[in-house]
Every structure is written in structure tokens, then in C-alpha cells.
Amino acid sequence: MSVLKQLTAFGCGLLFGAGLALSGMTRPEKVLGFLDMTGQWDASLLFVFGGAVTTAGVAFRFILSRNAALPGNHLELPEEMAVDARLVVGATIFGIGWGAAGYCPGPAIALLAQPNIEAAYFLPAMIVGWGLYSLLLSGGALQSNR
Template sequence: MKPVAGYLAGLLFGLGLALSGMTDPARVIGFLDVAGAWDPTLIFVLGGAVVTTFIGYRLVWRRGTPLLAGRFQLPTRRDLDARLLGGAALFGIGWGLSGYCPGPAVASLPGLSGPLAAFLVAMVVGWWLARRLSPAH
């Protein structure tokens, strides 16, 4: 049941991205162009996500345990280190340059283009390098 729930959540997420126009990299780049033709669409999508998450967490916490697991799995680390900050910076640079982040990139696969393919290759190479350079490996 967990894989089905994961698939449905991913499908819902992808549909939300497509319906909101967030699979169009021009929307993200337009949002970052505050001195030019600014497109505020992304802030409304982000705001909707924050409100949904805020309400959703309150409903889920009332249950006490998740539907498909014995306990909630929440992050315990609260420190900021060079790897986290460096990864966040690389993510932001890649997102700003390409207009894609991983979710919209995967949701955009049916309309594969050269820039999207380049982003996906760079993303996979980045994941591979991160795993190779990780102290755990």
C-alpha cells in the first residue's frame, strides 16, 4: 500500500505543478526577474503550498500515528553545515539558471526539450557526485 500511496502523492504533486504552470521554466525565471517583467505566479503557488501544509500537518498530528507506518519519521538534525549550505546554494543557482527544480523537471518529461534534458543530466550527475563524495560512502 505504501508504494501506491507514494505514487498517488507524486501524481497529485505533478498534476498540481502542471495545472499551476510551474512546469514552465519561464514562470520561475519571470519570478526571479524583479527588475523587469516580474511574474508573481510562483509566490501564489508557494503560498498555497504553505497553507496546505500548515493545515495538513495539524490534521495529521491529531491522528498520533501515520496511516501506513508505525511512527512518524521526522528529521532530528537542526544544525547548518557546509554541505547543507553548499547544496542549497547549488540548488538555487541551478533553479535560477534553468527555471527547473527536480519536481517540475520530472513532471515536464512528456515535453522533453534540449534544456530540460541538459538539466536532468546535470541533476543526475549532481546526485551521483554527492553520493560519491559523501563521507558515508
């Protein structure tokens, strides 16, 4: 990978992490407050969601009009668009984990810049989950019919 591509990737990651931190997404109490619609609901993350959807909408419109990514390499888009059981189960597990812990992988990784005890528990558990998924996938238990 060229130095320019590495710097671009680093800059994008840094911008993403800063956005997560500024929006409060690295604070589980903020996320759990947003998910608690029957208690004291904190709707402020709706602005984060709205900004993300707007930015992605504009960016995807631009990106999809091109035949290549900005650095010039091939633009890889998913070929399969069907919603299958594997997708639904994965999304459900992700949602339950996010709702229980208040972290999802992006903000959890961003917490490496501001370590705390919760991240010390969550990050290894997340890595174990990835490993279990890989084991189940390679064993055929999670193979899809694609």
C-alpha cells in the same frame, strides 16, 4: 510494499505532478519570470507559494499530532535542526541551479510526461550531480560533524 501503499504513493506523485504542471512550475520561463525582480517580475507564483505553505501548515499540524503516518508506518522526522555549513552550501547550489536553469528536481521529473529538449539536458545533469554528491559524501569531503 503493499499494493495499497504503492497506489497511495502513485496517487500522491500524480497529484504533485499535476499541481506542478497546472501552476506553471514545469515552464522555466514562468519560474525565471518570478525570480526576475528587477525586470518584468511575474508575481503569479506567489499564489502557488501561498497555497503550498497553507496546505503544508494545515497538514503538518495534523500529521504532528499523530504518532504514525496515515498508512500506519512509523513517522520519521529529522532529529537535527541546526543550520550548518553543509545545509547552507547545498541550499545555495540548489538556488543557483534553479535560478540558472529555471528547473528544480520535482518539475524536471514531471517533465518526463511532456518531454522537451531542455529536460533532455537538465535531467542527465541532475543525475550526474546526485552521483557527484554521493561520491563526495562517501569520500568524506561533505561529511558533517553530526
